[in-house]
Amino acid sequence: MTSLSRRDQSVIWHPYTQHQISSLTIPLSKGEGAFLFDVDGKRYLDLISSWWVNIHGHGNPVIAKAIYEQALQLEHIIFAGFTHEPAITLAEKIVSILPAGFSKVFYSDNGSTAIEVALKMAYQYWYNQGQKNRSRFLAFSGGYHGDTFGAMSLGRSSKFFDHFTDLLFSVDIAPYPATWQEDGEVEAKEQNALQWIEHYFAQHAETVAAVIIEPLIQGASGMNICRPEFLRALEQLAKKYNVLVIYDEVMTGFGRTGELFACLKAGTNPDIVCLAKGITGGFLPLAVTVCREPIYHAFLSDNIDSALVHGHSYTANPLGCAAGVASLQLLLDPAALNNIRTIEAMHAKMLKKLATQPKVEKIRQCGTMAAFNIALPTAYGSKVSYQWREKFLEHGLLLRPLGNVVYLLPPYCISAEELCHAYEEIIKVLSTI
Ligand SMILES: Cc1ncc(COP(=O)(O)O)c(C=O)c1O
Numbered sequence: 001m002t003s004l005s006r007r008d009q010s011v012i013w014h015p016y017t018q019h020q021i022s023s024l025t026i027p028l029s030k031g032e033g034a035f036l037f038d039v040d041g042k043r044y045l046d047l048i049s050s051w052w053v054n055i056h057g058h059g060n061p062v063i064a065k066a067i068y069e070q071a072l073q074l075e076h077i078i079f080a081g082f083t084h085e086p087a088i089t090l091a092e093k094i095v096s097i098l099p100a101g102f103s104k105v106f107y108s109d110n111g112s113t114a115i116e117v118a119l120k121m122a123y124q125y126w127y128n129q130g131q132k133n134r135s136r137f138l139a140f141s142g143g144y145h146g147d148t149f150g151a152m153s154l155g156r157s158s159k160f161f162d163h164f165t166d167l168l169f170s171v172d173i174a175p176y177p178a179t180w181q182e183d184g185e186v187e188a189k190e191q192n193a194l195q196w197i198e199h200y201f202a203q204h205a206e207t208v209a210a211v212i213i214e215p216l217i218q219g220a221s222g223m224n225i226c227r228p229e230f231l232r233a234l235e236q237l238a239k240k241y242n243v244l245v246i247y248d249e250v251m252t253g254f255g256r257t258g259e260l261f262a263c264l265k266a267g268t269n270p271d272i273v274c275l276a277k278g279i280t281g282g283f284l285p286l287a288v289t290v291c292r293e294p295i296y297h298a299f300l301s302d303n304i305d306s307a308l309v310h311g312h313s314y315t316a317n318p319l320g321c322a323a324g325v326a327s328l329q330l331l332l333d334p335a336a337l338n339n340i341r342t343i344e345a346m347h348a349k350m351l352k353k354l355a356t357q358p359k360v361e362k363i364r365q366c367g368t369m370a371a372f373n374i375a376l377p378t379a380y381g382s383k384v385s386y387q388w389r390e391k392f393l394e395h396g397l398l399l400r401p402l403g404n405v406v407y408l409l410p411p412y413c414i415s416a417e418e419l420c421h422a423y424e425e426i427i428k429v430l431s432t433i
Contacts, residue, residue: 002024002300004027005024005026005027005040006024008024008025008027009024009025009209011303012025015017015232015381017411018381019086021159021215021383021386022143022386023386024205024391026038026393028041030058031057031058032057032058032059032409033057033058033059033411033413033414034046034057034396034413034414034415035058036050036058036060037125040179040358042257042328042396043396044393044396044397044398045230045396045397045414045421045422046058046400046401046405046410046411046420047298047397047399047408047409047410047416047422048398048400048409048410049278049409049410050282050398051064051277052219052251052256052277052278052409053277053278053280053282054281054282054411054415055254055255055256055278055281055287055327055331055337055411055412056281056282056284056330056331056411056412056413057411057412057413057414058411060281060283060330060373060413062326062329062330063073063280063281063283063323063326064283065326066322066323066325066326067319067322067323067326068286069281069322070086070318070319070321070322071319072093073318074318075318075319076112076280076314076317076318076319077318079107079315079316080311080313081254082349083316084316084318084321085320085322086152086318086321086322086325087107087158087316087321088249088325089321089325090105090321090325090328091105091107091288092303093325093328094216094275094288094328095289095290095413096197096263097260097264097328097332097348098259098264098273098290099254099263099264099268099269100263100290101269101292101293102273102290102292103291103292103293103296104290104291104292104293104295104296104382105288105289105290106288106290106291106308106310107287107288107315108285108287108288108289108315109277109285109286109288109312109314109315109323110146110276110285111145111146111151111250111251111277111287112144112145112146112147112148112151112252113148113247113287113312114274114275114288114289115145115150115151115154115212115248115250115274115289115312116146116148116150116162117145117152117274117289117308117310118210118246118248118272118274118289119137119154119209119210119213119246120308120310120421121137121152121272121289121291121295121308121388122137122209122211122244122246122272123210123272123298123314123321124306124308125198125299126208126209126245128298128299128301128306129298131206132192133206133207134170134207134208134209134211134311135207135209136170136171136204136208137153137154137171137172137209137210137212138172138173138174138197138200138208138210138211138212138243139154139155139156139171139172139173139174139211139212139430140156140157140173140174140176140212140213140214140218141155141157141173141174141220141286142157142176142178142218142221142222143155143157143158143173143176143212143213143214143248144158144160144214144219144221145220145242145248145332146219146250147160147213148169148336149167149169150169152164152168152321153168153169153170153171153219154171154174154212156168156171157173157179158221159221159380160220160380161330172200173381174193174196174197174200174211175189175192175193175196176193176218176224176226177189177190177193177226177227177230178218178224178225178226179225179226179364180225180362180363180364181229181351181355181362181363181364181365184229189229190229190230190233191232191340194230194233194234194237194332195225195331197211197234197237198237198379200280200328201237201238201240201241201243202241205241205242205243205319207243208242208243209243209244209301210244210245210246210271210272211234211243211244211245211246211419212245212246212247212248212253213231213234213246213247213248214229214247214248214249214250214252215231215248215249215252215263215266215268215270215319216231216252216257216260216262216265216266216366217248217251217252217257217262217366219251219364220275220402221402222371222373222403223364223369223402223404223405223407225292225364225366228265228267228268229269231262231266232266232267232268235268235270244271244295244358245268245270245272246271246272246273246274247262247263247268247270247272247273247274248265248269249261249262249273249274250272250274250275250276250277250279250287253273253275253276253278253279253304254275254277254279254327254331255337255340255368255412256278256329256330256366256367256368256369257366257367257368257369258340258344258364258366258367258368259339259367260331261273262411263348267365269292271291271292271295272290272291272292272295272342273289273291274286274287274288274289274290274292275287275289275290276288279320279324280320280323280324280327280329281324281326281327281330282321282411283323283327284319284320284323285314285320285321285359286316286317286321286324287322290384296307298410300302311420313358317392323361325355339413339414340367340368340412341408342415343363343368343410343412343414343419344367344368345416346420347365347370347419348365349420350423351363351365351370351372351421353423353427354372354386354423354427355427357427357430359371359375359376359430360373360374360375360430360433361373361374368409368412369407369408369409370407370408370409371405371407371408372405372406372407373404373405373406374381374401374404374406374430374433375404376404376433377404378401378403378404379403380402380403382403385401385403387431388401388406388433389401391429391432392425392426395425396425396427397425397426397429399423399426404425408420408422
């Protein structure tokens with residue numbers, strides 16, 4: 001193990017890592033179900049689905065076989081002027097499970113690129129119709145939408161990108177009504193946010209391209225939940241003032257919220273939806289930006305200037321699309337829904353137990369995702385949060401607290417016993433803090 005870690009250390013620069021204070025990386029050699037195994041055979045329960053991408057568990061043979069068979073047939077092609085069956089099938093399936101009215105799928109490679117595409121789609125939608133001054137975007141306090149420059153601009157309030165402020169384009173930031181169990185002030189927070197947004201739209205709507213939100217739960221800034229009521233009211237305001245609504249469902253898509261998509265759970269109808277992470281079951285990088293027909297129509301003319309001039313070399317990679325089709329088949333099987341319900345029930349049960357622990361506050365759950373705060377001020381990436389992460393690893397749990405926020409977002413194949421065990425171990429770790 002150490003020799004691989006040392007080789008890694010000499011050549012690799014890892015994401016979101018302060019190498020001076022972090023321990024050596026752990027070389028993993030195998031994944032099976034909800035577990036990852038390091039090269040020495042120690043196993044870790046993957047409670048964060050490997051950065052929220054894995055939905056059916058590691059090494060899923062159905063997805064692995066679909067990729068293998070596709071690789072023997074057609075590994076990759078240019079996606080302008082050509083197409084292939086897995087891309088078409090996946091797009092058809094995605095459109096069929098989103099709310100009615102979504103009709104066009106634009107492929108890219110990851111969550112951030114899906115967001116960049118959505119930004120361009122929204123801006124150029126207005127531009128192509130002669131509304132060239134619609135250059136404002138409204139995002140939410142604490143929102144995170146990825147690490148490319150457009151996405152960072154949207155996430156400018158998240159604190160992740162403070163060094164880059166001078167390079168980001170300006171985005172307006174609305175208050176976000178984060179809530180948790182037994183929060184007596186949620187309605188007041190929602191009213192405050194909605195009043196702010198209405199006032200903002202009343203002043204600026206004609207220059208706003210779109211409002212973007214991580215629906216029901218903000219991920220990276222600390223698993224902050226909002227109520228579906230808030231999303232419905234936001235949609236009403238956006239409709240009233242003729243502003244597009246973009247849902248960043250990069251984390252919430254494909255069952256995470258307990259329904260296939262957050263928009264279905266909330267009963268809302270955004271104009272553009274971004275999906276990535278779970279789309280291939282966690283096997284390959286792939287993303288889509290899905291829009292309604294009128295948006296697509298605004299890009300049609302005899303002139304390339306009005307087209308969406310955007311694309312990536314690996315757009316709609318056939319292996320990724322084949323993985324996506326296989327993953328969706330698994331997700332739409334009633335067995336997956338049963339697993340999701342089991343996780344929801346186990347979270348609810350064990351969160352009650354957690355609530356009795358000292359230092360635990362702001363307990364919250366959204367479908368298969370659960371979170372709580374440790375009542376100690378601990379910054380994101382601080383030494384203390386590294387130490388907590390290591391303690392969890394010693395207990396065989398792969399958890400990555402976001403500052404003082406501990407969250408569980410497991411693959412759907414995790415058993416009730418495994419999840420219950422995870423909570424028991426978390427309680428043991430908490431007792432040492
Ligand atoms: C809500 C949300 N949007 C966008 C992204 C960016 O996705 P990616 O890391 O695939 O670029 C993330 C990643 O965590 C995310 O959680």
